[in-house]
Amino acid sequence: MSTSNLTGAEIILKALADQGVEVVFGYPGGAVLPIYDAFFQQNQIKHILVRQEGGAVHAAEGYARSTGKVGVVLVTSGPGATNAVTGLTDALMDSIPIICLTGQVPTHLIGNDAFQECDTTGITRPCTKHNYLVKDVEDLSRVMHEAFHVARSGRPGPVVIDLPKDVCMAETTYTPMEKINLSKYQPRVKGDLDKIKAAVEMIASAKKPIFYGGGGIINSGPGASQLMTEFVNLTGYPCTLTLMGLGAVPASNKQFLGMLGMHGTYEANNAMHDCDVMIAVGSRFDDRITGRLDAFAPNAKKIHIDIDPSSINKNVKVDIPIIGDIAHVLEDMIKVWKSTQVKPDAAALKQWWSQIAEWRSIDCLKYDQSGDIIKPQHAIQRLYDLTKDQDTYITTEVGQHQMWAAQYYRFEKPNRWMTSGGLGTMGYGLPSAMGVQVAHPDKLVVDISGEASFLMNMQELSTISQYNLPVKCFILNNFYMGMVRQWQELLHGKRYSESYMESLPDFVKLAETFGMVGLRVTSVDDLDDLIKEMISIDRPVIADVQVDQKENCYPMIPSGAAHNEMLLGPDDKADNPVSEEGMVLV
């Protein structure tokens, strides 16, 4: 392509190529036809045709989360853009870098209520990190490159570029990335060294310390996870991870206490409650983590490392905030730790570890797999046992199965775990798995799903089939919206209002209509065979794993309770029934 005279659509494709984009998830429509025409005339960038725009964004999220690259979406104006809104919000909440190109009616029709017109930048303003409406083709090259820079720098997030059709057809010269001035958005990456030194001193003096790591470590890149593990090992301190942080420290690490939070482990939550120094690394003190705020780690001094200044002191006041990229800050911290030759209080730590061992001995994740009915925990345990020897990527939907996956599937590496944490989007897992599989065609990709979530985006089975993406859908089918049912059981007098689904599809036949393989298991004795068969098939599979309908997800911090007020199982009743304040919490 000559750089002298390109159409807007060609500039878009050229900018994508220059940004190293390999694949775009999209769905055509009137307003983006010029861009699709440009797609047709090139071979460099692959296009995956989804079945609904929401699927495109989740697929791009899965792609981005599993590779660390920016995920790219292309949708048309109006309904194309509005369908993308859930995915954009999901990406914003979980800090996933996404570029979403949306078609728009030609500039002279904007504001006229034209066919398939909507105020895309208005609608997406609160659910993107930034957005652009390109009204002049002369701005297009700059906006394209700036958008990628914004999406991936600092705290990553989704960026929308709204592209009127006439702008895509107008011609101008292309400006390459190197000639664009990106200086106006340069988030701080290096942490303040004085604060790092003060933090190291505080960490070294701890008697009951804990590392509390989150998704920011994953976003900072695989190097950050290595440094995190190195620092955890160096200190010998216990470490817990949030839902979004799983994999940042290997689950097999002896200092790892499991996930914390509402369905976190007994040892992780109690250690958080009792600690005297908390080192929050790329985590954001979300309400699922803290439980009742006024009882959150009441005796702890808190250090908080985060790239986003607005995460600091948002929910919990901290003693030492360090703003910077996790990898940079941890690198400096380790250097300071080594050079000052700190000597942690061995006696106190020994006592702390023996307290933790006591909590661990409760074995809070135990469950009773007796009888023929498959316990959902057991299904995930077996899935883990039978897939742990290969490099497996797991996505999930949202609900009980998601929490069980987080509890029983053990992640050794970052970027292997894709879940909708902040927004809690049912229907995330299937399209996300699709995106992961596109990025890693030879790897095992499993969507651990619930039957209700699965139905929310199952149109994407058609996409999976078209590209023969060997995604494995591992559906824990309990015929209920399990988490809704659990809350109704615990908080609403077992009045199971609208949480049971009649007329579910026959998942085996469903698989067959899409040209996939369908499997079903109802007896625990056949579970292993099903899993082995599923992973041995080099094609997409839907596995209908029919599990105990009444099983609840434990341990659990009831709404409005503190970390040390966990329910361990169905026989464990809270001392105080859930407070009125707790009832209003989600």
Place this chain on the structure above:
Amino acid sequence: MNKDEPINSHTMSVLVDNEPGVLARVVGLFSGRGYNIESLTVAEVSDENNLSRITIVTSGTEMIIEQIKAQLGRLVPIHRVSDLTLEGPHVDRELALVKVGCTGDQRVESLRIADIFRARVVDSTNESFVFEIVGDTGKLDAFIDLMRPLGLKDISRTGVAAIARGTASL
């Protein structure tokens, strides 16, 4: 978090790119996150760099004010956020146009008060005046209160513009 923390009013100056939608971003941030806007003004201040200056008067606990600044700071078109209330002495001014409908003694009284407040008459009919008054918010409030019994008809206020005292610039 202590629920009894004091709520204070803060005046912030925000330097932004003068581009479409930037004000919507700021206003949307405040409404979306439940912050107060007591006053908001915006105008271009640098043609060559294409910059506008927004002055916001808001209120909240210390933690909320800190959040507001951090949230504003991470909007891409925002260059600088300055909390004038915290950063030392500053001047804040507002302009109001105040219409008073009155005749006879009340006309004389309204002119007398306007003189005390150094308000100027910018329009006059046999039954009305429009006064222009400049000052801080408290002064304008006081003037308006005094005009109320004299036949206050209409008020248009610009909202607060503020700037730091001394040599410091945004």
